[in-house]
Amino acid sequence: MIHRRTPARLRRRVPVLFSGLLLLTLLPVAAPGARAAVSAEPAEPAVAWRVGAAPFGLTFLDHGRPVTAEAGGAVAGPGGRLSYQVGGSATSQEGATYHRLTDLVSRRDVPGGTAYTVATDEPARTATVTVTRTAQGVRVRWSLRPSGDVTAVFEALTAGGAEHYLGGSSAAYVDLRGHIRGWSPGKEGNEAGDYCQNQEQSASTFYLSSGGYGLWADTDHVGRFAFPGATHGSDGPTCANTPKPPSGAAQPYPCPVAATARPDRVQICVKDAGLSYDVYTGSPAAVTSAYYRTVGLPSMPPASEFALMKWRDVNADQAQVLDDVAQLKRLDIPLGTIWIDNPWERQPAGNTHRINGSACTNSGEFDPTFFPDPQRMIDEIHAQGVRFGLWVTSHVVSAPSSSQGGGSCAGINDVWAKNGWLVPGTNYIDFTNPAAREHYVDQLTRIFRMGVDLAKEDRSEEYRFETTPFAGGPGAGLYLRYPDLYQSAVTEAMRRAHGNDFETLVRAGVPGTAQHTHGMWGSDVFETFAGLRTSVRYGTSESLTGHFAWGSDTGGIDPKAPANATNSPTPSLFTRWAQFSAVSPVFEVGGAGLNATPWKYDPDTIRRFRDAVTLHYELFPYLYGLARTASRTGVPILRAVGFQYPGDENAWAQDQEFMVGPDLLAAPVTADRADADGAAGRPTPVDVYLPAGRWVDLYSGQVVDGGRTITRETSLDEFPLYLRAGASIGFNTRALGGWRTGELSRPGLSGSLYAPEPGHAVRLRVSGATEQQAVVLLPQAPRSVTVAGRALPHAADTGALRTAREGWTFTSGPFGGVVLKLSPHGRAADVTIR
Template identity: 85%
Template sequence: MIHRRTTARLRRRAIVPLLGLLLPLAFAPPGARAAESPASWRVTAAPFSLTFLDHGRAVTGEAGGTPEGPGGRLSYQVGGSATSQEGATYHRLTDLVARRPVRGGTAYTVATDEPGRTATVTVTRTSQGVRVRWSFAPSSDVTAVFEALTARGDEHYLGGSSAAYVDLRGHIRGWSPGKEGNEAGDYCQNQEQAASTFYLSSGGYGLRAATDHVGRFAFPGATQQSDGPTCAKTPKPPTGAADPYPCPVAATAQPDRVQICVKDAELTYDVYTGSPAAVTGAYYRTVGLPGMPPASQFALMKWRDVNADQAQVLDDVAQMKKLDIPLGTIWIDNPWERQPAGNTHRINGSACTNTGEFDPTFFPDPQKMIDTIHAQGVRFGLWVTSHVVSAPSSSQGGGTCAGLNDIWAKNGWLVPGTNYIDFTNPAARERYVEQLTRIFRMGVDMAKEDRAEEYRLETTQFAGGSGAGLYLRYPDLYQSAVTEAMRRAHGNDFETLVRAGVPGTAQHTHGMWGSDVFETFAGLRTSVRYGTSESLTGHFAWGSDTGGIDPQSPADATNSPTPSLFTRWAQFSAVSPVFEVGGAGLNATPWKYDADTVRRFRDAVVLHYELFPYLYGLARNAARTGVPILRAVGFQYPGDQAAWAQDQEFMVGPDLLAAPVTADRADADGAAGRPTPVEVYLPAGRWVDLYSGEVVDGGRTITRQTSLDEFPLYLRAGATIGFNSRVLGGWRTDELSKPGLTGWLYAPGAGGTARFRVPATTGRAQVVVPLRQPPRSVTVDGRTLPRAADTTALRAAGDGWTFAPGPFGGVVLTLTSQGRPADVTIR
């Protein structure tokens, strides 16, 4: 079969980490090795409180005062239920009563303000930080627990994904998979929502709540009133289930503390200390490192909101090939499965999902289609879902799915009150995995995993237990089933894109996409925030629908996204780890744009491919450490207050700063052929503008006039990154890497001389050094390189250099392998 041989070839092409009760004191458990973690703690006995230290320096601790309930430290709720606080009372821990040593730390017995109830607070040192676990005796009727840590006025915070902000100060972040907190209006689209029980602070620490129960963080200054409302449509409680109340936070703003609330009878949390990278690494070494995707995950992906038939899928590949635009994967979105009998009205949502069969009318020979795509060196993917459509509405084609997919409901394999498959039911899970495995073995290399966060499942009952402890796990249960099917079919050589995330999902998925946003510059701004804030959830291989998905009302797929918006979004995708394009507008057929827009789109895709070695290296580091590829500027520069104010620029790894053009005026500017002024904050140091070669002093905000052919992209002076420049040719359109041809990009500082080291390579290395004028000479290890007249002559020569003007131009030099690093001097 062609698909098996071709799939194997595609895999081979892939690029193969209290000594006294009355006095506070620092405590490190006997025998603990300092190298394990710099974190320790200090105890105050009356009232009982904890302070957390990094190398003996206090970085945070339990907040002051003795309030009961939300906003108070070591506080708890008695009574009420998951759906109501009626009859609930609040209480708190008071003074230390006793202590006893435990392995790695101490268990403290603490009184409460309730007669007959005590708490045990066990604090231990782990290899990564400090763990705090507190529980009650008795624990009956405890329905929520509250903690509060100190916060300075200049502290900033990063955590789970958000469409509305990057810095979490002043905001609330819920741990549930669905929307919560300032997500109204346009933000209520079906956007991905990666819940996170982890946050980090610019103050030198991070915290992870070790729980599968629903909870919230309320950061300094946040209130429910100022940070709401929540989205009305998604997530919603199942039919017949009660609507749960949000985990309570203080009714008034608390500027001096981070509030933690969990709806459970106990609380365990880990405190990590150090830089953002150190804290992030410690967190992921605790919970499990993200999975490493195959190299093909970084190639261009293409899709449509609805494909008319299999001939159109093949034509889409042909159109991209005709335009010489690199293409790595094409997938078919919903609907591809069987339609209700007699239904010829195919739109998104009209299929009987989880039938496990292609619709025979529109995809009469799916195996031939897949084989034909593979024969062109392109991977093939399918949209999959956790929900079962039993009867599409009339607006989605109408008809019944009886006899096609009703096995799920007939066997009781759905979560009660929903159309979601219950993956805690072993029989349902195995049916789902077997069905997908059979489909994937046809040569399906990629799965776009939609849904999983549209229901608030906290008050329902799964086959495996109460939704109180399973709701937070649902996306992981679903996505791990898809991954098992993929691994049965292809081992670990597969691609995924998911839209919902919770702690753990990043360990067995390979990518995430920004999901449904409008085809507007507001949608682009939302996506930039998502891509940046998503970074700490482990889904480092992230991308967005280039151009958005839905034309804003009134919908008009003939002129949306506009050429300017499509170009600016493509530039954002160029520096995102995942570059995918498609939707319900013209972005599904980029060849229908004018020639200049097509050229600019191709340029963006080529830039993404040129950046592949840098992105792939960052991905390998992320898989080893959890440190993300896309980073808030404040993550890289935590002591820089101005860096935390940036939500429309970000770092790509430690050295590359990108500021996509996202202002509304960019549409009119582009249409009129005039540049758009973009304000860019550059942290202290020197930065090289990769489009102009200008060296710019940082520590300030500059205004860059930016034409449609470029966007603000800066490399830190003195940095060398992998960069497979196409300026010398020799690359096939779809190649991410080429054996024997390694590329580097070096950013010189200001001055007349540039000195840097080229790492040891195999084969021929090509190095680009952005300069505005040709130098006098180029030497390598003291040996003068000859200058070639142009890039054509240099391509034919051995070692040498030339000067190539234009974007990403400057000195281009080639070196043959010497088996060791080479020192280059440019004067």
């Protein structure tokens, strides 16, 4: 049920969901086909451990089969197992020494497991390693006595030569083997390359292995994973720009990993005096689900999160915001939400220079010059069935630079500095200060009650707070929680204003933030095909961190030399990026160039953009159903091919294609040559790896045998998109109607897309109390279609079928096949296509 405190006229235009939309109501009967490699509802794991005494060591088993163990050797320090650092500080390893645990001394039973006393190579220090069963797996917890001078701990687990790893977000790769993954939000390491800028990176202390297990380090302290083959220098310690220490704070050193490659182990380093971690076993889906049942399941976004979102880098005024809605309506492009980005708040007196960053952020007021009647603007947007959003931030601009408008914010937003509510050395709000947090929440609540439905939550990951004091304590234990502190405050304001009916879009995350946020966007990438490739990697890897409703800035935002004359994405790039957004859970478009005004592109580019938006709406039932699964299990919507097919070595090599759920494989066109190809009207060859089984090319209708790489010649009007033969997914075909502004679905648009196995008779079963439609992917028209033995009327074309009560027709071309329109059926009935 939707609870919404907005005018009744808007409530009537909010998309109506009905039971048929959320379940596949048209299902194949006894249709043979390849089984999905993972289940959306994984079974409970059965994890156990075995102990070695001299030296002490743990082996982890799944149903009696070893899956990993504490690595061998007697190395103390980085790269070693069960070892630790004494001395040094958060900013230096000067004077530090390394030590390790040695042999088992004694054991005793504890609830759910065993506590082991283990000697160390220091006569005056011992360790306690406690291993217990949990509802999801096994928990290992070890600490040292005494522990006051311990500054870091190290663990290492065995790794096979063919193991691959997923976890966290990455600009440069999906498979983590050979790389380092830092736990700090924001960029870290040379892996970021050109993308060492203020983009999101979720700080993930979780990874899963193709070897059949996963690990979660339960800590709020800074640490790193180093996967087999990685070295300290291979990915570099930090980016030059972000995250950076606050002014006056010391630069902390990265948690150390081995200086030489260790191909036989996964290294874990934590800058703390102890370590707790959980081990889960099973398939990637089972491991992922166990992890999220431990830390908290992601929240379920509202349906509106999946509708088209629109924004500009800078809106000139409120009239322009209203005109943007009108322009998309004129082009018959459905729009769900429009938001105003930075700036929208008050600017310094006399400042008419309006660019990104020129506002006095967190003043809590619309600028009266450019937004003289914001309530009227919001009401007019709502009246058209469109939701309204605002950019919000955790930072306070007190004096914009001359490049950002200039002037002083004195008397506008200096309450934060005057009350000491900022993190020392920064312009970030200290949310550990109760007074600061309450003022922030109260201020946002007042604004959100005007009818703000979405909060685009920017910033929160640009500073490294490890050596910075907060009101609530030292930064060492609070740094990783900062995005969560900020985002939970925004969510509280939204709930005060609207109950549970709101949208959020964030750019940074840590374990747990997905419990009270809805969506994430990959921010600030370049307007290049390299930027698109980066976004594909981000979307594939980021979704495993719980932020499964993910999308990117369609077309990018930052120009990069050689930039085109308008600093805008070229028509080819914009088209290819829109195709990627079509299969992403979140489809948002905007920026500083023509992607903010897509109606200014040439007619063919506009048409292709409309087609991409329409495809996204056609896929809404499938995406929404996957979101429901993700909110119950943590299993993401966008998945690495290796996640779905963990035993397929070739699947792990793919970082420019991905699975959308278990049945749809997408390979967006991301090669640099696509720009010249598109301009010249040439197709672009795309290498696509298809896992074993049969796959249906949704644009050509061709059935392709998998287990190999094919090269697909791809025009600008299409991209490689394959449905697994034998699969049926939720799908609202455009053949039987389109979408109006503010609409995601309505009776008559609910249905399925089915790819029958070639050579088999097509029999389906239908039941439901609402009108339904379906597309059955067949290469040629059938002789007849019957429902419960009764002939279904044949319509000449889709136009005739739209006006008919029920019937079928055949279409060729993209997504072609038998289009069915079925009247309500109270009882199950078989549909036979001959």
